[in-house]
Amino acid sequence: MKLQGKIALITGGGTGIGKATALLFAREGALVAVAGRRESKLGETINAIQKNDGKAIYIVGDISKVSDTKRIVNETVHKFGGLDILVNNAGVFKGNKITDTKEEEYDYIMDINLKGSFFMCKHAIPEIQKRDGGAIINIGTALGIKGYRGYSTSAYSASKAGVIMLTKALALELAPYKIRVNCVCPAVVETEMFETLGIPKEKIPERMKMWEAFHPIGRNGKPEDIAHAILYFASEDSSWATGSIFTLDGGVTAG
Numbered sequence: 358m359k360l361q362g363k364i365a366l367i368t369g370g371g372t373g374i375g376k377a378t379a380l381l382f383a384r385e386g387a388l389v390a391v392a393g394r395r396e397s398k399l400g401e402t403i404n405a406i407q408k409n410d411g412k413a414i415y416i417v418g419d420i421s422k423v424s425d426t427k428r429i430v431n432e433t434v435h436k437f438g439g440l441d442i443l444v445n446n447a448g449v450f451k452g453n454k455i456t457d458t459k460e461e462e463y464d465y466i467m468d469i470n471l472k473g474s475f476f477m478c479k480h481a482i483p484e485i486q487k488r489d490g491g492a493i494i495n496i497g498t499a500l501g502i503k504g505y506r507g508y509s510t511s512a513y514s515a516s517k518a519g520v521i522m523l524t525k526a527l528a529l530e531l532a533p534y535k536i537r538v539n540c541v542c543p544a545v546v547e548t549e550m551f552e553t554l555g556i557p558k559e560k561i562p563e564r565m566k567m568w569e570a571f572h573p574i575g576r577n578g579k580p581e582d583i584a585h586a587i588l589y590f591a592s593e594d595s596s597w598a599t600g601s602i603f604t605l606d607g608g609v610t611a612g
């Protein structure tokens with residue numbers, strides 16, 4: 358098992374990529390804390406883990422509030438006795454033309470995607486420093502690396518480009534403490550995120566089909582595709598990797 362006895366905190370662990378990562382980490386022997394705003398979703402994740410004899414807790418919190426980021430870390434450490442791995446996965450997507458973007462929408466995206474990840478790091482790092490090395494994995498996106506004609510994603514793209522540079526800056530700052538910081542950047546992954554975009558629910562499968570062609574490899578990603586990459590960066594398999602911006606996108610950013 359790749360994470361035997363390690364303590365991992367995953368934001369947004371109630372759904373999608375975060376949930377798949379939580380289940381995989383638990384199968385690999387980690388004690389897993391998941392955090393998010395919806396208690397019912399977090400409960401489903403930890404029930405699934407506990408059903409397979411894994412150890413998991415959930416913490417309800419909103420990472421756009423700095424006080425919650427501190428409490429999420431503190432509760433994890435209090436319940437499990439430390440922290441080795443932080444996965445900054447919680448995020449929101451909204452695509453809008455800049456001329457149609459209201460200040461509230463900009464703040465909502467930035468406060469969760471960038472500020473939330475920043476302050477999760479701020480509060481987790483002193484705890485990880487108490488251990489014998491550790492790992493932080495941030496979730497970026499192909500849209501944080503490259504622009505796509507016909508898509509209006511300026512606020513989201515800017516927030517995730519911030520996450521990418523946060524990764525690189527922290528990788529250097531934390532290398533002396535044996536804390537590795539890496540970023541996984543997916544393209545379209547089939548998750549609940551697409552239910553938040555205002556696309557009618559019955560149209561989502563059609564839209565997903567259309568996006569398949571967007572990927573040179575001919576399919577969208579599955580949450581498990583991303584979870585395996587996050588596991589790689591969380592485990593000793595990647596002990597020489599820090600500051601990596603790892604595209605996992607069916608070839609979208611290759612061309």
Ligand SMILES: NC(=O)c1ccc[n+]([C@@H]2O[C@H](COP(=O)([O-])OP(=O)(O)OC[C@H]3O[C@@H](n4cnc5c(N)ncnc54)[C@H](OP(=O)(O)O)[C@@H]3O)[C@@H](O)[C@H]2O)c1
Pocket residue numbers: 368369370371372373374375392393394395396398418419420421445446447448449450469473496497498499542543544545546547548549550551
């Ligand atoms: N799906 C894709 O195509 C795709 C592509 C590239 C990158 N990503 C990134 O992958 C990450 C995971 O997204 P996903 O696709 O798995 O979508 P998802 O299923 O919607 O997951 C997002 C998670 O973040 C949590 N979250 C959102 N705002 C939060 C807040 N303020 N505080 C705490 N938790 C919060 C949500 O839970 P609550 O609503 O209960 O808080 C949810 O569990 C995101 O960072 C996203 O930007 C996704």
